[in-house]
Amino acid sequence: MKLAIIFPPLPFGWTPVAPPSLEYIAALTRRVDPDIEIALISAGADPDAVERLECDLAAISILTPTAVGGYKIAEKLRARGIKIVFGNMHASAMPEEAKQHGDAVVIGEAESVWPAVLRDFRAGRLKPFYRGDQISLDDLPTPLYGMLKGKRKHQFRIVNTSRGCPYNCTFCSVKPFYGPRIRFRPIDHVVRDVAAIPEKMYINGDENIWWTGKAERAIDLFTALKGSGKRWMGFGSLGPVLSPVGSRMLNAARESGLLSLWVGWESLTADGLKAYSASGKIGVDRERAVKTLRDHGIDVSLFYMLGSRHDSMEDFKRSVEIADRLGVSMHPSLTVPYPGTKLREQYDAYLYKDLGWEYYNGAYALFEHPEPDMTPEVREERFFETALELLSLGRVLRHMKNVPLRSFPHAHILSLMSQLPVRHGMKIAYEKWKAERKLVAEKRRKI
Ligand code: B12
C-alpha cells in the first residue's frame, strides 16, 4: 500500500519551516505498519509533486487558510481513483464540509484513530468520520525528521513538548482542538526528538514554552536540553517571565539554546485584551517583561491583531510606535474569526460570508466594523502599509542593534531570516490585493 501525506501551500507561499504534521504522521504510520510505502508532500515547496503522485490513499492536512487548496488537491486525486482522508484543525472544526471533498475525516488528534483508518482503508470500508481522543503524551513517536524532501528545502523542524491550554482567548483555534488541560511529554522523549533533528536550529511548536505555576517543569526541560548543541525559538507568554523564578527560568532557557521568543501580544490595549478574554495576558506589565527577556539575552518578536470590532484606526499607528520604543520586530495580522472559535460565534452576524476560507489568511477584513470609517478596504490597506512599514529595510536593520549581543551571530541571522522572507511575501500579497480589490468588494456586497 502507498500512502501520501500532503500539506497544501500556505497563504504566503513557501516558508523555511517544515509542516510538522507530515513527518509526524509518517512516524505514526510506521508504528502501525512498517511496510506501508510513504510519500510526503509539502505542496508549497514542491508545487508539481501532486501532479506526479501515485498512491492508494492521500492524507491531506488542512488548516483554515489552506482548506480550499487542500480541496482542490483532493479533487485532482479523486479523479484518479485515489481515496482521501482529511485531518488537522480545519477538518476538525468543519468535518461535514471536508467530507464533501473526501472519503473520510479525522476529527481531533490522530493517534487514537490512525490505526483504525489504515485498517479500514485496507478492508475497503473507510468510515466517513473518526473522532480522535485527547490522549496522554507519554508515548508519542519521534517524527521521521529528514524524510520530507522537496524541490525547496525546509530549514526548520518543529518539536512539540506539550498540548492544550487552560486560557480562553476567544480567537484561538488551539484550545478548542487540544483542550483545556496542559498535557506534557516526558522530558527524555523531547531530548530524544531534538537529537533526531538533522538541523542545528529548531522550533518549539507548543502553544507556550512555559506556564504560570509550572516554571519548574520548564527549567527541568531546558536543563535537560543544555547538552543538545542546538539552538531554538518558540512561542511563550510574558506572565512567567516576571514571576519570582523568572530569571532562573530565562537563564536556563538561554543556556539550552533559546535565541528568540515569539509572543502573542494579541491586542495593543488593555481593553482589547479584555474583549478577547485573554486572561493569561491581562494585568501583566508586558513592556517590562519584554525588557527582562532582552536583558537575559533573548530576542523578542510580537504577534498581534488589528482591525477587530473593538479596535480603532489609532491601533495601526500605535503598533509602529511600540515596535520602535521597544526595539522589537512586530508582526500584525487582521483578526481572523476561525471556525470553531468563540470569536466566530460572536462575529457571526457581521461576517462577510461570501469570502471563502482562502481569504482567512490575516490580510483580509472578514467582518463589518461598527466604526463607519473603518471600511474593509481601509482596514486592509492600512494593514499592508503597517506591515510593510514594520518590515522596512531600515527598521529591520535598526532592529539588529537591539538583538542581544550575547546571542550573536545566531539570533541576528535568525532575525533577518524571519523578517526578510515575510517582507517579500507581504509585498507580493499587497500587489495581489490591489489587483483583486474590486472582486473582493463585489463578494462583500453580497452580504
Ligand atoms: C508551527 C506553526 C507554524 C509554523 C509552521 C507552519 C507549517 N509549515 O505548517 C509557521 C510559523 C510557519 C506557521 C505559519 C502560519 N500558521 Co501556524 N502554527 C504553528 C503551531 C504553533 C504549531 C503546529 C505544530 O507544531 N503542530 C504539531 C503537529 C504534530 O500537530 P498538528 O499539526 O496539530 O497535527 C495533529 C492533528 O492535527 C492531526 N493531523 C494533522 N494533520 C493531519 C492530517 C490527517 C490526514 C490526519 C488524519 C490527522 C492530522 O494529527 C496530529 C497528531 O494528533 C500551530 C499552533 C498549535 N499549537 O498547534 C499554529 C497554527 C497551526 N498556525 C496557524 C496559522 C493560521 C498559520 C498561518 C497560516 C497564519 C496566517 N497568516 O494565515 C501562517 C502561515 C504563514 C505563511 N507563511 O503562509 C493556525 C491555524 C488555525 C486554523 N484554524 O487553521 C494555528 C493553529 C495557530 C493559531 N493561533 O490558531 N505556523
Ligand code: SF4
Ligand atoms: S493563551 Fe490564548 S491564544 Fe494562546 S493557546 Fe491559550 S487560549 Fe490560545
